[in-house]
């Protein structure tokens with residue numbers, strides 16, 4: 080047979096044994112092989128059915144409405160004006176709650192949208208991932224951000240995106256526009272972390288102060304979100320804290336090692352400065368981590384270069400050490 | 406999908422299991438029914454998107470019903486064997502119960518329909534667009550080259566020598582048709598394993614089609630001497646009879662099958678036996694890719710085209726799956742997926758540009774081998790050879806990360822495995838990624 084094409088690349092199978100020399104196959108083993116490959120377990124258990132909570136809330140709501148209706152009727156019987164006032168007050172309060180709830184939902188949805196966009200960027204980074212849909216994504220980002228006048232520069236930058244862009248280019252463009260905010264946030268985190276660290280290192284009642292530290296960290300997260308023009312509502316806040324804690328708790332080993340400072344260096348420092356200052360250093364490092372995660376969660380692009388300089392960790396330690404020694 | 410509240414109608418999701426012959430369709434359907442029957446056990450229970458599903462039940466009432474019993478019997482027999490090759494189309498219906506909160510108005514039941522049919526018939530999809538001269542020209546373009554030119558040299562020469570204008574010899578036509586069918590059957594088998602075998606019903610007739618009633622063959626002389634335009638043939642000549650019978654085949658056999666079964670599909674699973682084609686070498690790989698591209702063409706037509714309408718009316722999700730990945734070690738299983746992606750890169754790109762959710766993955770319906778790890782960390786697979794029935798221990802080759810552009814790749818000596826012993830209907834069969842495939846297809 081005439082064949083002008085180059086010879087095929089031959090991938091050989093190695094046959095080790097056939098027939099009786101082969102170890103027996105048992106079904107159990109095959110089932111086991113499968114389970115070891117199974118997906119990692121989800122981090123949080125799936126939300127269970129909250130029917131009891133729903134039942135109680137519904138009952139409570141109905142009860143409140145009945146009471147309110149009784150009050151209105153009673154007021155009406157007394158005087159039309161009192162009835163009207165009660166009616167208006169009730170509707171006003173109810174409407175207010177609705178409005179608040181709606182606001183809260185919106186903020187929460189914004190966070191979810193950011194997570195989804197980040198996930199899409201990450202997905203496109205996988206080898207051989209299709210590079211279509213960049214335009215759609217950029218429109219989604221623009222839509223998400225455009226309601227905010229302070230983000231106008233970002234939206235402006237997105238208007239030049241067309242079908243020929245790749246995900247990497249889009250990510251770079253966004254990174255670039257986030258530059259200023261990133262710097263401000265990193266500064267803020269550094270300052271806060273140092274203050275918190277010194278606070279603990281110098282405090283006579285460290286146990287009590289941990290409460291204060293928690294509060295300071297919450298405030299820091301809030302301010303980081305504000306730098307990225309995210310208005311948080313209560314559910315959004317909870318969700319953000321939950322994600323921050325989860326990210327910190329489940330970082331991979333390499334990430335933790337790369338994070339801030341190396342372990343041996345840290346233990347060295349702890350030996351030198353003593354327990355009190357050591358506690359301060361630990362708390363400061365924790366604040367850096369919390370701030371860092373908050374930053375990551377507030378931006379639509381996933382982190383490519385470290386957002387918080389790895390040296391910040393060292394700088395915090397240096398500062399805490401020198402302040403407590405003097 | 407939009408559900409009207411308080412209606413008693415159970416929503417039906419229709420999924421087409423598409424694939425060339427021997428791609429693993431029937432085995433996958435058997436495994437899927439088995440997994441859905443055991444939905445609260447095994448890997449499927451861990452899929453969060455499917456967490457509402459509580460119970461699956463195979464319905465025997467479809468006409469004609471998929472023969473799940475036969476599939477189960479073959480797989481759980483001792484020694485176990487694979488399900489038989491499919492000879493006609495059938496539908497598998499599975500009813501799922503869904504756990505919903507008490508106030509929900511969404512339906513609490515759902516029916517999944519899986520369509521199974523002989524893979525040989527799928528190729529006829531290309532033929533729907535062709536008139537008889539185009540058909541001859543296409544088949545000639547394949548037959549005039551290696552490897553087909555070598556498989557049936559004298560048949561091809563005989564066909565090329567026939568004068569389309571000459572009066573037809575009915576008995577000889579019938580004989581040639583049988584030889585053509587035999588040639589198709591040959592090129593389908595190892596060592597060639599070619600995919601573009603047309604017309605598909607010559608290989609597998611199905612219940613109602615009788616090829617001898619309206620015989621036709623490709624006439625290559627038509628193409629050799631053609632000067633464009635539809636040729637005119639005198640009555641009862643080779644050309645006239647073949648044209649007429651070809652059109653009857655196209656319009657009354659092939660077309661009704663597709664328009665009946667494909668227009669109501671909600672999702673498509675496209676199975677490709679990439680490993681099988683790789684064991685046969687680059688000619689088989691090229692032929693299979695061309696066949697798949699032809700078959701997937703209709704997805705890219707707009708809705709102004711009847712084929713485009715047929716395919717695009719409802720289909721929202723397409724999963725392209727390389728099957729039988731259990732012949733590989735875990736690391737290569739991941740590579741098989743990226744190989745599949747680069748193998749079908751053109752098509753995948755085009756599908757991704759449409760408003761279709763697309764997923765490319767590698768799966769194994771039934772895991773047939775067990776992994777053995779030596780003390781020095783070397784891994785090998787232990788299974789039973791499908792043909793000899795003997796146990797075999799082997800290390801499959803390490804796959805490259807991407808497909809070479811010229812497809813010059815061949816896997817040597819890879820055994821074909823028989824199903825594992827000890828399968829049981831009451832447990833989900835050990836498989837790979839079946840849970841992920843189902844989660845993708847069944848997500849709301």
Ligand SMILES: Nc1nc2c(ncn2[C@@H]2O[C@H](COP(=O)(O)OP(=O)(O)OP(=O)(O)O)[C@@H](O)[C@H]2O)c(=O)[nH]1
Nearest residue numbers: 426427428429430431432487490491524769770771
């Ligand atoms: N190891 C392994 N082999 C498989 C698997 N699925 C299919 N096979 C092999 O592929 C062959 C064909 O499988 P079928 O399910 O009959 O394929 P099909 O697409 O229904 O084929 P037709 O009905 O002829 O169109 C089987 O005989 C097996 O050898 C699998 O999950 N693992």
Ligand SMILES: [Mg+2]
Nearest residue numbers: 430431490491
């Ligand atoms: Mg079959």
